Amino acid sequence: MKAGIIGATGYGGLELIRFLHQHPEVSSLQLFSSSEAGESFSAKYGHLQGIQDAPMEAIDEATIASLDVVFASTPAGVTSKLFPSLVDKGAKLIDLSGDFRLQNRAAYEQWYGKGAAPQDVLQKSVYGLTEWHADAVKDAALVANPGCYPTAVLLSLLPLIKHKLIDPSFLVIDAKSGVSGAGNKPSQGTHYSETNENFSIYKVNKHQHIPEIEQAISMFAGADVAITFNTHLVPMTRGILATSYAQVQPGVTQAQLVACLQETYAQHKFVRVVTDVNAIGTNRVKGSNYCDVFVQLDERTGRATIVGVIDNLVKGAAGQAIQNMNVQCGLDESTGLDVVPLFI
Amino acid sequence: MKAGIIGATGYGGLELIRFLHQHPEVSSLQLFSSSEAGESFSAKYGHLQGIQDAPMEAIDEATIASLDVVFASTPAGVTSKLFPSLVDKGAKLIDLSGDFRLQNRAAYEQWYGKGAAPQDVLQKSVYGLTEWHADAVKDAALVANPGCYPTAVLLSLLPLIKHKLIDPSFLVIDAKSGVSGAGNKPSQGTHYSETNENFSIYKVNKHQHIPEIEQAISMFAGADVAITFNTHLVPMTRGILATSYAQVQPGVTQAQLVACLQETYAQHKFVRVVTDVNAIGTNRVKGSNYCDVFVQLDERTGRATIVGVIDNLVKGAAGQAIQNMNVQCGLDESTGLDVVPLFI
Amino acid sequence: MKAGIIGATGYGGLELIRFLHQHPEVSSLQLFSSSEAGESFSAKYGHLQGIQDAPMEAIDEATIASLDVVFASTPAGVTSKLFPSLVDKGAKLIDLSGDFRLQNRAAYEQWYGKGAAPQDVLQKSVYGLTEWHADAVKDAALVANPGCYPTAVLLSLLPLIKHKLIDPSFLVIDAKSGVSGAGNKPSQGTHYSETNENFSIYKVNKHQHIPEIEQAISMFAGADVAITFNTHLVPMTRGILATSYAQVQPGVTQAQLVACLQETYAQHKFVRVVTDVNAIGTNRVKGSNYCDVFVQLDERTGRATIVGVIDNLVKGAAGQAIQNMNVQCGLDESTGLDVVPLFI
Amino acid sequence: MKAGIIGATGYGGLELIRFLHQHPEVSSLQLFSSSEAGESFSAKYGHLQGIQDAPMEAIDEATIASLDVVFASTPAGVTSKLFPSLVDKGAKLIDLSGDFRLQNRAAYEQWYGKGAAPQDVLQKSVYGLTEWHADAVKDAALVANPGCYPTAVLLSLLPLIKHKLIDPSFLVIDAKSGVSGAGNKPSQGTHYSETNENFSIYKVNKHQHIPEIEQAISMFAGADVAITFNTHLVPMTRGILATSYAQVQPGVTQAQLVACLQETYAQHKFVRVVTDVNAIGTNRVKGSNYCDVFVQLDERTGRATIVGVIDNLVKGAAGQAIQNMNVQCGLDESTGLDVVPLFI
Known part of the structure; x- marks a missing residue:
């Protein structure tokens, strides 16, 4: 070819x-x-x-x-x-x-x-x-x-939304990216001395990936969904980790959440369902085409923490x-x- | 002395x-x-x-x-x-x-x-x-x-809760810390080669600062509040940035949110209300006793993004x-x- | 296999x-x-x-x-x-x-x-x-x-020693390595908070790679050579850059030095002779099996600066x-x- | 004032x-x-x-x-x-x-x-x-x-040159600096994604600090001295560590070298003579006005390694x-x- x-x-x-x-x-x-x-x-x-x-x-x-x-x-x-x-x-x-x-x-x-x-x-x-x-x-x-953010977010969220395990009406997505996402053009915001040792938030409520995520989620939710989505800059080069928060539907258990992810991706080698929280991190996928996903139900609040991790450039x-x-x-x-x- | x-x-x-x-x-x-x-x-x-x-x-x-x-x-x-x-x-x-x-x-x-x-x-x-x-x-x-996390979270949230501008019933707090918060004892989780270029989540829904934050928020909310609070490790040494999400009470405006913070801290030099999102970042407080706070209402969703930034060691x-x-x-x-x- | x-x-x-x-x-x-x-x-x-x-x-x-x-x-x-x-x-x-x-x-x-x-x-x-x-x-x-250091040092120096373009009698080798060279076992010296943002020297005149380098150089120099070799720790994970200094033999030119390297490695794809100093750096070989070599004669002093760069783990x-x-x-x-x- | x-x-x-x-x-x-x-x-x-x-x-x-x-x-x-x-x-x-x-x-x-x-x-x-x-x-x-480099180099070398403990005729100075030395103006060479995890050499034999160092050394050596001086960029923000190499004069001992530094700076609080190699590193002076100096004689070769460390911005x-x-x-x-x- x-x-x-x-x-x-x-x-x-x-x-x-x-x-x-x-x-x-x-x-x-x-x-x-x-x-x-x-x-x-x-x-x-x-x-x-x-x-x-x-x-x-x-x-x-x-x-x-x-x-x-x-x-x-x-x-x-x-x-x-x-x-x-x-x-x-x-x-x-x-x-x-x-x-x-x-x-x-x-x-x-x-x-x-x-x-x-x-x-x-x-x-x-x-x-x-x-x-x-x-x-x-x-x-x-x-x-x-x-887009890079939508990939990490959607691969981790879509199974749970499609199978109606989480409530899409109050979905908070807090995403973090390495600096390579900003591209190769020098600017004050990517100048080493001011980027190194600095964790910051940017484009609050204004990121152009918001409608892309909403389009896909709405399709599987069967209704128009408005998300809260914010992005942060991490002093590292590669990697995105997106942490999402949602109320689970009544009665849903941790086992159901994990099973839903595992069944969805059983035949998809590039999406790995990780159950050990210590193995969730951007360096576990660095340089590769994997997307690692993780979910944890908080019994105290009935809310789930859902994580997607990718190398943003791969x-x-x-x-x-x-x-x-x-x-x-x-x-x-x-x-x-x-x-x-x-x-x- | x-x-x-x-x-x-x-x-x-x-x-x-x-x-x-x-x-x-x-x-x-x-x-x-x-x-x-x-x-x-x-x-x-x-x-x-x-x-x-x-x-x-x-x-x-x-x-x-x-x-x-x-x-x-x-x-x-x-x-x-x-x-x-x-x-x-x-x-x-x-x-x-x-x-x-x-x-x-x-x-x-x-x-x-x-x-x-x-x-x-x-x-x-x-x-x-x-x-x-x-x-x-x-x-x-x-x-x-x-605690380090509660300081960043409470200084940014308490004014808005006390003045009933946000709804404390679905409060999501997504916090990020530099590695110095883990102390001086070497471990695999703080080993340079595995910490550098790695952004990770830890202690999902289990951090011991959760009850400390809930105790303070509940006091000002006038009711027992259960929060969602997660912590992430940033590949840098110093700094905490906590991003919180809450629905604002009906009719509350961006101007009211900012004014509430400014009035609360008018006489407190170490808490600075920042209105330029480009000036919110951990390096803006590095080595100092400042806590920078920021708020942005998303008109689309009626939810506010509230940020607190500190040097975790100071x-x-x-x-x-x-x-x-x-x-x-x-x-x-x-x-x-x-x-x-x-x-x- | x-x-x-x-x-x-x-x-x-x-x-x-x-x-x-x-x-x-x-x-x-x-x-x-x-x-x-x-x-x-x-x-x-x-x-x-x-x-x-x-x-x-x-x-x-x-x-x-x-x-x-x-x-x-x-x-x-x-x-x-x-x-x-x-x-x-x-x-x-x-x-x-x-x-x-x-x-x-x-x-x-x-x-x-x-x-x-x-x-x-x-x-x-x-x-x-x-x-x-x-x-x-x-x-x-x-x-x-x-060893990792000898690889970077010898690939850059041996051609010039073999062809008698530099004087091996006062050879100063100043080497720098990323932290992965220290292995995967946590210690105070590789603890993130004390390694990050720290450039340091270690094992002064005592590194076990000294006799390995001397053995190879002596063989090609045709005499026992004692080198000065020091190692430094760079706050990054991968990469070695070794800077060597030697007097060139009388009359040797920059063109001869470069040609010697180029001819030596013409048939060896993994050793690249780089002539643009801006393209010499550890990230140019990161994750790969390349060794980049560079030489620059200082006409003022008659001494050459010789650089070898590798990914220490590859x-x-x-x-x-x-x-x-x-x-x-x-x-x-x-x-x-x-x-x-x-x-x- | x-x-x-x-x-x-x-x-x-x-x-x-x-x-x-x-x-x-x-x-x-x-x-x-x-x-x-x-x-x-x-x-x-x-x-x-x-x-x-x-x-x-x-x-x-x-x-x-x-x-x-x-x-x-x-x-x-x-x-x-x-x-x-x-x-x-x-x-x-x-x-x-x-x-x-x-x-x-x-x-x-x-x-x-x-x-x-x-x-x-x-x-x-x-x-x-x-x-x-x-x-x-x-x-x-x-x-x-x-200049920043001359400060680190001269404070560590001048005592030994003034007291004729080292031979200034073949002086190799290999210096390393954090990125803040390049100033606040963005460029490809200081763009985060290409600077992070990259150790590189720059301005080979051409740094404008060469004549400044030679001017001071020549004054104390009592003769015109031509040095070999190279500079490297370290993926960190602050700090300079300069490693110098010279033959010691016949009979000079490690004790004499250390004593020379200690006596020179006995009344100067900002220059500290460090004898523990593990305590030599840029983070030991970060944010402060100290210059740490260190010397180690290699008995095998009769050459001394001399180190000066400063915060380049302080x-x-x-x-x-x-x-x-x-x-x-x-x-x-x-x-x-x-x-x-x-x-x-």
């Missing part, structure tokens, strides 16, 4: 390169850039010396359409314009930006502050939370790869994108992704 | 030394240890070479009683036995452990798994959340210095203890504590 | 598991432990849930001999006793400890403070600095895998061990090791 | 504010900025809310001259133009930039790439390595505050500047600087 990446210079792009390089079914990889075409990739990213030295290419529709699969790891607002003319032209498309995740165009425009993708293309796109939508992904010409971005590619292309979903977490 | 510290070798003890050393009214400082008497303190802690070289002394009641003020920075279960015979014997007592924080002895024994302090001594002790109980602290022979331990000492001894509460946060 | 690891619970062992799991020629992996036999591996290391769940086995000579290849990742003093009876019994042996690295038994006993391995077994063992000794490794029954331990296994077993040296550095 | 800071928005400026705020003899503090006059300081740096809220002022010569003491914490090339007209106009001047450190104007222009300060003003300026030049500082109108910048101010103003040198290191 011939693969391409548009916008490879971001961290999502770097992780796509890392995994595609060792993917047994990918024989060639081309990198496209609007602003840096012609530059050697390893001159910019020295860790790829001897691995990815070739220069980036200009974005050319015909070239892109001739590939088997194309990933876009671009800022919001790019693929909504770039992808419509490429859909069904040959290459399978996988978009890592938020442009095709929200079916509600007004919601996109409100939360992203940009024009939404065309309605007809949106309707063709499939939300690629792989474990939940593999059947649709299989036939999709365009996959909207989920299961939360590049890894899940390749998992979707595998499904789109009829491969085993774990092809090329079967790596062991680094832990340390 | 002559001061003493029992259990000075812990991190709370180190911070007491740091601040007492520069306290203008403290003329001498003696360190007591049951297990390490006779050892030079700076041989153990090299950063104190030339500053605190004198050997530690054995714990002797007469010597301790002869001091003006004595801090205990000992594990749970020590001062409940050591302090009763010292109360009203001369030295003002300030306990940094949890032994005198809970008026309900059964709750202490349930959450701490140890025998509670005697009822009569408990009744004499005063809970030293300084900004809220300065009048009682002033006359106290024994101050129970608040406002959450040694700093607040000295603030209490100042009040007990009739000094300005900021004496010796007026240091600027390090930020970087 | 059937592989086994003795002492798999250390960090070297974890990395062996990580790479052997994805090695295309390794069909089974057994873990042996003297003290933890019978325990599930993933119960101890949660990141391996679903990956390496099987219990560890007791150390049994017959079982071990029946394997194709056996790695020992044990403390000093273990394999000197365990391996002699296993040599030439079937399984290829690769020792990650220092027990077979020094041909001079007296030197071993002086620097390690333990009894040396038997002389006859030492003579059979091959020092597995793969790029320099592949021919000998090919036929070896027992490979002494190099090229400095498990990666190089598998590289040696590949050579011993007639595979391409990069089989199963062809992973891209994480960078972030 | 009325104090002022020009260029207060850098990290050196922040530390000046931190210490001047608690200096007992400083009654007022004015901040000057060319580009940000009129802006509230705490709006930019939230950790100073309630502490330093006043707006910055434009740079006005008359206002500045009317103060008792003025610090400049500006980029290279600013004070060489700003200070000449202010010398002897009233305010004592302390320059934290490199503009007045090199008496050799050609060397300044070569290493800094900017025009040097006027010769006559240079001659009036005093190099403020306080422990070595207090007599000259006392009468100085203009103090050139030493003893390496703001702390030493205030120490100089104290001396210039006839105060005890430790006034306002007598703070205990944070350690954790």
Whole structure:
């Protein structure tokens, strides 16, 4: 298979390169850039010396359409314009930006502050939370790869909501992310001396992943759900841990909660149900495509603590994108992704 | 004033030394240890070479009683036995452990798994959340210095509860702490290679600070309140940030929430009401006795996000203890504590 | 191939598991432990849930001999006793400890403070600095895998010494390592709160890697060389960067120094000669088997700065061990090791 | 005393504010900025809310001259133009930039790439390595505050050079710094995700502190000395540790080396001679004005390892500047600087 990446210079792009390089079914990889075409990739990213030295290419529709699969790891607002003319032209498309995740165009425009993708293309796109939508992904010409926070949140919450074990009406989701989620562009908020040894909260009640999470939860809850969702910056590079809180439905037990998660993911190797709280942490999934989930009922209050943990750059971005590619292309979903977490 | 510290070798003890050393009214400082008497303190802690070289002394009641003020920075279960015979014997007592924080002895024994302090001594002790109980602290022979998490949580929540702006019946508190809160004893859970680059959750629904927070909130709510409270470990050394979530009472506005905090703390320099979310973070209080508080109403859901930030070793331990000492001894509460946060 | 690891619970062992799991020629992996036999591996290391769940086995000579290849990742003093009876019994042996690295038994006993391995077994063992000794490794029954520091130092220095471009008589090597080099056992020196934000020097002039480096350099210098070598602890988990200083021989130019490195490693993909100083750093090799080398002549002083960078757990331990296994077993040296550095 | 800071928005400026705020003899503090006059300081740096809220002022010569003491914490090339007209106009001047450190104007222009300060003003300026030049500082109108690296290097090396215990002809200095030394301006090289978990070397043989160190060493060596000096970036915020290597003169013993350091600094409280290698590390001086020095002779090679450790922002910048101010103003040198290191 011939693969391409548009916008490879971001961290999502770097992780796509890392995994595609060792993917047994990918024989060639081309990198496209609007602003840096012609530059050697390893001159910019020295860790790829001897691995990815070739220069980036200009974005050319015909070239892109001739590939088997194309990933876009671009800022919001790019693929909504770039992808419509490429859909069904040959290459399978996988978009890592938020442009095709929200079916509600007004919601996109409100939360992203940009024009939404065309309605007809949106309707063709499939939300690629792989474990939940593999059947649709299989036939999709365009996959909207989920956001990093929504991946950790939805994989841990959806089973409990679908099976009506928790009450979705007062759902508090407190999420924490490593700094790589902010991308590769320097700013005061990611300047080492001011980020190191600092735990902070950001975008209070304003994160653009809120409507994405609500869209998926509402679908399974069977009603419109408004969540409380906040995000924090952790002084580390990789990893997301999302802690959610909800009242359980009357009579629900800890055993039922755990069983629900275990049954849901029995056939899905990348989601692991962890029952030892000491084994829940971002370093347990670091560098890998795993999502670890955990649930604990507090008998005193009747509320459950539900945790989802991922590497934001892998299961939360590049890894899940390749998992979707595998499904789109009829491969085993774990092809090329079967790596062991680094832990340390 | 002559001061003493029992259990000075812990991190709370180190911070007491740091601040007492520069306290203008403290003329001498003696360190007591049951297990390490006779050892030079700076041989153990090299950063104190030339500053605190004198050997530690054995714990002797007469010597301790002869001091003006004595801090205990000992594990749970020590001062409940050591302090009763010292109360009203001369030295003002300030306990940094949890032994005198809970008026309900059964709750202490349930959450701490140890025998509670005697009822009569408990009744004499005063809970030293300084900004809220300065009048009682002033006359106290024994101050129970608040826990680190409760300090961050209560300073941010109590004004809103007292003034009935938020509903205490579904209160979710998601707290995060740097690793110094785990103390100075090495363990797998604080081993650098497994702690670095790892964000984790611990003691789910089981933290011993839960009854301490509930005791204070219930008092101001006028009813027994059961909270949801969870704690996370952040890969950094100092700092606590607690994010709380509650439904606001009907009609309450963002302006009212902020005004409530500002009015409550107008005369309390160590609690700062921050209105710029970009200025909320643990490095803004690092090394100092400040507690920064922040509130944001989400109009979409009618829920408020309330944040409290402290340096767990200062406002959450040694700093607040000295603030209490100042009040007990009739000094300005900021004496010796007026240091600027390090930020970087 | 059937592989086994003795002492798999250390960090070297974890990395062996990580790479052997994805090695295309390794069909089974057994873990042996003297003290933890019978325990599930993933119960101890949660990141391996679903990956390496099987219990560890007791150390049994017959079982071990029946394997194709056996790695020992044990403390000093273990394999000197365990391996002699296993040599030439079937399984290829690769020792990650220092027990077979020094041909001079007296030197071993002086620097390690333990009894040396038997002389006859030492003579059979091959020092597995793969790029320099592949021919000998090919036929070896027992490979002494190099130490982490020596790997970074020797790969950067040996070409320049062999080709007499630098003067080995006043060689200063200033090395820095991440904390994972200290292993997985908690201690005050690796306690997070005292290790984080601390850069320190340790084992001044006493590191047991000194004789290992001197043995290799002396061989290529053609004379006994005494080096100055010091080690520092960097507040990060992975990575070694060694900075060496030497006078260049009269007339030697920067171009000659670079060319010497480039020619030496032209056919060795895992050693990369980097010419852009901004691309020299431990994150450029993180998680991978690369060693990056760099040299810069200071015209003012006639001295060269020579840098070697590795991931101490990969090229400095498990990666190089598998590289040696590949050579011993007639595979391409990069089989199963062809992973891209994480960078972030 | 009325104090002022020009260029207060850098990290050196922040530390000046931190210490001047608690200096007992400083009654007022004015901040000057060319580009940000009129802006509230705490709006930019939230950790100073309630502490330093006043707006910055434009740079006005008359206002500045009317103060008792003025610090400049500006980029290279600013004070060489700003200070000449202010010398002897009233305010004592302390320059934290490199503009007045090199008496050799050609060397300044070569290493800094900017025009040097006027010769006559240079001659009036005093190099403020306080422990070595207090007599000259006392009468100085203009103090050139030493660079961060030179402070750590010179305080550890000068005693041994002055007393001819080490040979200055082959001096290798390998220095390591936390990231705060790079200042507060975001760049790719200080972007958190690429700086964290990365140890790197930079400015190989090109650091502008080389001539500053050589100037001081040459003076005490009695001959022109060319050093080898390299700098590394450590993934931590504060701290410098410099490791120097030199041959000792024949017959010199470890005891003599230690005694030389101890005698030199017997009356200087801010330089501590540490004899326990386990107590040498940047966290032992963090946040304080101490410089810890250590020496170890390697009997095998006849070479000494000499270590100097400072907090780059305190003893390496703001702390030493205030120490100089104290001396210039006839105060005890430790006034306002007598703070205990944070350690954790």
